[in-house]
């Protein structure tokens with residue numbers, strides 16, 4: 043199963059439309075049809091925004107097609123909509139080309155309203171197209187007062203066992219109810235402090251996992267809404283829930299590892315449930331069944347469950363049909379009601395819920411010593427396994443999880459550190475066998491070591507269940523080079539494993555925190571693979587909720603106190619600017635800018651104060667944080683770029699992004715202000731950090747022997763590094779002439795380093811883009827295609843199927859060379875090359891926000907790669923760019939969505955030979971030829987599919 047946006051490819055839609063729906067009696071003359079209607083980025087969602095934002099895409103067979111006006115109508119029933127009685131909102135014909143981020147502007151929304159809407163568009167000649175099909179959105183509970191449900195719990199903390207891992211069993215809750223008469227509609231609103239699974243009449247509700255998601259539970263908690271009309275019936279019904287510690291009360295991060303005084307219960311110690319089932323009867327009556335002390339509670343088979351530590355399940359303690367009516371709950375007690383926190387918000391989950399992405403069959407099962415069996419699922423991923431076993435009552439299966447094997451074939455678990463990551467199942471002895479999947483834990487793994495099987499298990503004893511935030515697939519990339527294709531798949535798997543409610547650093551060890559540096563370094567890359575708009579809409583709230591008292595953004599968000607000295611760091615904190623900017627730029631989302639503007643302004647002020655009004659961070663400006671100077675170019679190879687130099691570049695970059703964002707929300711004075719700050723920083727940076735020739739220089743002695751700085755600080759510091767030049771170029775911190783010089787020094791530094799990269803987390807994302815930007819695409823390709831350490835290819839040839847934390851996390855024939863505790867095999871930071879793969883190799887760059895305009899400027903490799911094909915489903919529709927080199931012919935296919943404009947740079951040494959669909963460009967009115975420059979013929983055009991060829 044794949045998450046693909048529910049957009050039908052254009053041509054199919056067009057054909058269907060023309061064949062089945064077009065009827066001359068309709069007053070429709072244009073073939074412009076809106077499709078993929080979404081509200082707050084989602085098809086037919088439940089939302090709680092007062093003014094939900096609407097979007098659509100357009101299809102048309104006409105080249106260069108545009109929308110000149112649109113009309114939206116919204117009604118409270120499909121019948122009213124069909125009768126053209128838009129009782130909620132009729133936008134009337136509104137001129138403009140915008141098709142997304144359009145705020146609902148009708149009657150004020152009230153809780154529970156279901157809105158039915160349609161849109162139609164007028165084409166470039168002013169003719170209206172047909173109405174779209176109907177989409178819906180539903181309003182959630184807009185006021186706290188809509189909640190009748192209490193927070194209920196069952197304090198089992200006294201039953202927690204063990205000194206190292208103290209985990210109580212998971213409480214079960216149940217309630218029976220008699221529903222009076224015929225039911226028209228039923229909704230379940232449900233949340234928990236901790237994790238929950240809800241059941242109605244013996245059936246699990248919904249497909250979501252790890253609900254309600256991680257937030258700063260002191261400030262807000264999200265809830266889910268399920269249409270359960272089909273799950274309830276007139277007469278007796280039973281509601282049930284299992285609740286677990288989760289992020290609320292479970293173990294988090296490396297707190298245990300580093301001996302933090304608090305290791306769990308960061309937000310509370312008893313997990314709580316809050317749920318209400320709202321029934322609308324056909325006769326107009328309403329009824330609400332809400333959690334209160336009358337709900338019965340007990341604990342049973344889930345002996346312990348923890349995200350990091352695993353789950354233990356004793357099937358002998360199962361209750362049977364506990365969530366069906368008629369279950370004898372005489373031994374269950376009443377629930378305890380817990381007070382609400384007045385300041386805690388309760389809101390609709392804005393992200394994409396975690397769901398099952400795919401199941402993985404075991405590739406091999408290998409018997410091991412001591413009766414153990416090793417299962418290989420063939421892919422490193424985040425998720426759980428489904429166990430199928432036949433045995434005797436009381437037999438115990440113990441599952442350990444690992445990403446890699448030692449060269450001797452034993453499972454490697456050292457890199458999990460204090461994440462115990464063990465699942466245990468105690469059999470009830472069912473003759474037909476028994477099946478179990480844990481509910482409240484997940485692991486990062488490829489291999490499972492199972493003990494306790496009495497007879498040899500087959501491969502179907504263990505099935506991998508891949509879990510991920512269900513971000514719809516947005517892009518694809520394929521070349522004729524298998525190594526690069528593998529690299530791309532590894533990037534995708536790593537994103538899938540780590541976009542898990544929050545952008546985690548890794549899914550396996552005792553960390554799984556949303557490290558802000560990793561998030562900002564990778565976000566742009568992520569946009570090309572999946573639609574991450576809802577995912578980041580959620581996480582940006584976490585990030586801003588975690589903004590520190592001094593206005594610095596934290597190291598990770600949510601930010602429980604897992605280590606007292608974890609405060610902030612340059613390169614990490616800037617996530618608070620870079621991430622909203624990227625969401626704005628990618629999706630045209632100005633709401634995120636408005637929403638967090640005061641926080642971002644406060645952060646820029648913090649940065650300014652920190653520079654003591656000098657607009658440059660001189661050496662040792664960040665000695666007060668831990669590690670000294672912050673994380674800097676984390677995990678770089680060789681000399682370390684001084685953190686203060688990098689911090690200054692980031693400061694300038696943020697000021698420029700602020701200027702652009704201010705403009706986008708109509709704050710022109712602020713835009714000018716931040717532009718001026720940017721220029722001041724640039725000047726101060728150049729004054730302090732460059733010598734007469736323009737080379738970067740730093741007072742390296744200021745850092746002593748690196749004591750107190752990050753581990754790589756011991757290799758010494760230098761400003762004349764790949765990372766420094768790459769970032770200065772990427773962040774536009776240099777004059778044009780200086781920029782070219784910097785590009786040349788960058789190339790020199792790579793050559794001096796045996797043609798190898800030396801960058802860490804911060805340097806890497808900028809490295810290839812900076813080479814390309816200064817005319818060194820050939821060097822960029824050389825690094826991309828290298829298979830020597832350190833390189834992406836080195837990971838691939840050493841067997842990687844995900845992106846590793848370190849280039850040499852594992853070497854074939856040698857094993858694990860590194861620090862075993864900090865050696866993740868599923869860490870997306872080095873996957874930030876995806877930005878270059880799509881942006882340069884395939885050549886796709888956003889212009890006006892939301893890809894309303896964009897450029898396609900593919901960089902043709904001189905060797906190693908002969909074709910690159912990328913697709914990207916933007917908020918304005920599907921974009922495609924595919925180039926191929928065959929002898930002297932270069933072909934370039936581009937797909938430009940309706941209502942967008944592209945500037946395509948056709949690579950050619952001979953512009954006179956350029957043809958489109960085998961015809962001269964001159965003869966094609968859809969294409970505007972601009973100029974020939976730097977080996978590219980620039981052309982501009984609107985929507986359509988274009989096939990260019992040129993002779994070289």
Ligand code: RAM
Nearest residue numbers: 547553557559560673676
């Ligand atoms: C590591 C994390 C993360 C990084 C920080 C500095 O432990 O895994 O990737 O951002 O430290």
